[in-house]
Amino acid sequence: MKRKHGMRTAILLILMSLILSAAEAGTAAGKSTADPQTDPEMTVEAETPAGNGSIAADEKTNAGAESETAAQKATGAAKKEIRTGFQVINGKTYYYSKKGKRVKSKWITVGKGKKKKQYYFNKKGVMLTGKVKTKKVMYYFREDGVLDHTIDRTKKMIALTYDDGPSLYTPIIVKALKKAGGRATFFVVGERVSTYKKQLKQAFDAGCEIGNHSWDHSYLTSLSSASLLRQIERTNEAVEKVTGKTPVILRPPYGSVNSTVRSYAGMPLILWNEDTLDWKTRNTYSTISEVKRCASDGDIILMHDIHKPTANAAAEIIQWLTSEGYQLVTVSELADCRGKMKDGEKYYQFR
Numbered sequence: 469m470k471r472k473h474g475m476r477t478a479i480l481l482i483l484m485s486l487i488l489s490a491a492e493a494g495t496a497a498g499k500s501t502a503d504p505q506t507d508p509e510m511t512v513e514a515e516t517p518a519g520n521g522s523i524a525a526d527e528k529t530n531a532g533a534e535s536e537t538a539a540q541k542a543t544g545a546a547k548k549e550i551r552t553g554f555q556v557i558n559g560k561t562y563y564y565s566k567k568g569k570r571v572k573s574k575w576i577t578v579g580k581g582k583k584k585k586q587y588y589f590n591k592k593g594v595m596l597t598g599k600v601k602t603k604k605v606m607y608y609f610r611e612d613g614v615l616d617h618t619i620d621r622t623k624k625m626i627a628l629t630y631d632d633g634p635s636l637y638t639p640i641i642v643k644a645l646k647k648a649g650g651r652a653t654f655f656v657v658g659e660r661v662s663t664y665k666k667q668l669k670q671a672f673d674a675g676c677e678i679g680n681h682s683w684d685h686s687y688l689t690s691l692s693s694a695s696l697l698r699q700i701e702r703t704n705e706a707v708e709k710v711t712g713k714t715p716v717i718l719r720p721p722y723g724s725v726n727s728t729v730r731s732y733a734g735m736p737l738i739l740w741n742e743d744t745l746d747w748k749t750r751n752t753y754s755t756i757s758e759v760k761r762c763a764s765d766g767d768i769i770l771m772h773d774i775h776k777p778t779a780n781a782a783a784e785i786i787q788w789l790t791s792e793g794y795q796l797v798t799v800s801e802l803a804d805c806r807g808k809m810k811d812g813e814k815y816y817q818f819r
């Protein structure tokens with residue numbers, strides 16, 4: 469009995485955390501750029517359960533459903549309990565219809581409007597989490613199974629990158645991205661992070677990627693391997709402290725790379741194929757027109773969020789790229805869609 473009670477508590481805890489994380493959902497949800505219903509690789513069928521309330525109600529059913537007692541089996545007299553809704557079994561989450569049938573190869577939609585959450589259950593009925601790549605679409609599910617956003621792999625995409633921040637101007641760019649349902653990558657200088665942690669957190673919470681741009685913007689090629697490692701590690705730790713996530717990509721200051729940098733980086737090295745020269749012109753109009761002139765599918769575009777004219781260029785750049793059909797993605801998302809990255813390798817673009 470003791471063991472059973474322990475299991476019941478564990479299941480209840482898992483369910484409670486599911487409810488809690490479901491309750492806070494929706495804030496970071498990006499704009500869906502692809503319609504999962506048109507993706508032939510995933511059979512789609514949505515049904516709309518009663519909402520969060522029904523998840524809580526399922527707790528009772530779930531606790532008993534796991535182990536049908538011998539007595540029940542033997543007599544067959546006791547009415548069999550029907551499991552419905554979300555069920556966590558051996559660490560995996562399933563979904564059962566109102567009639568108690570396990571849902572397979574289906575989308576489940578919970579809630580409506582802004583509170584709408586979509587989950588996908590694969591052909592074995594297991595709820596998907598993390599990244600799922602199909603021929604046409606990249607799906608990004610959160611750890612609680614909620615679909616965060618999708619990228620249409622068959623359509624144009626661009627990675628806007630902003631270096632040398634975070635700064636007071638970072639939120640201007642983040643605001644423009646949120647309005648358009650896009651994301652960008654911010655390569656931050658570690659020593660600035662504690663001063664501008666609020667701005668950094670805003671970018672992260674908006675779904676942007678935070679990359680490593682060294683601790684103090686040194687030429688990494690002039691450092692010993694020990695100092696180089698320290699530059700990278702200190703920055704990773706500073707970012708992780710604010711966002712809870714350690715950067716997985718490095719942009720070496722000045723794009724300066726040698727064999728020591730390559731072997732000690734421990735991350736892919738992200739350069740760029742389009743430099744807007746915003747750092748030189750410090751002019752909003754020039755930055756905008758440079759992006760419009762050079763933008764092309766798979767680009768990694770270089771800008772700097774420590775310059776106010778660059779931040780002021782963001783709204784028009786983002787609006788224009790979106791109207792031209794570009795999906796604004798992070799560097800890691802661009803790599804997910806278009807190829808793979810290896811530690812110590814240099815990447816300029818992903819065609």
Ligand SMILES: [Zn+2]
Pocket residue numbers: 631632681685721722
């Ligand atoms: Zn820089």
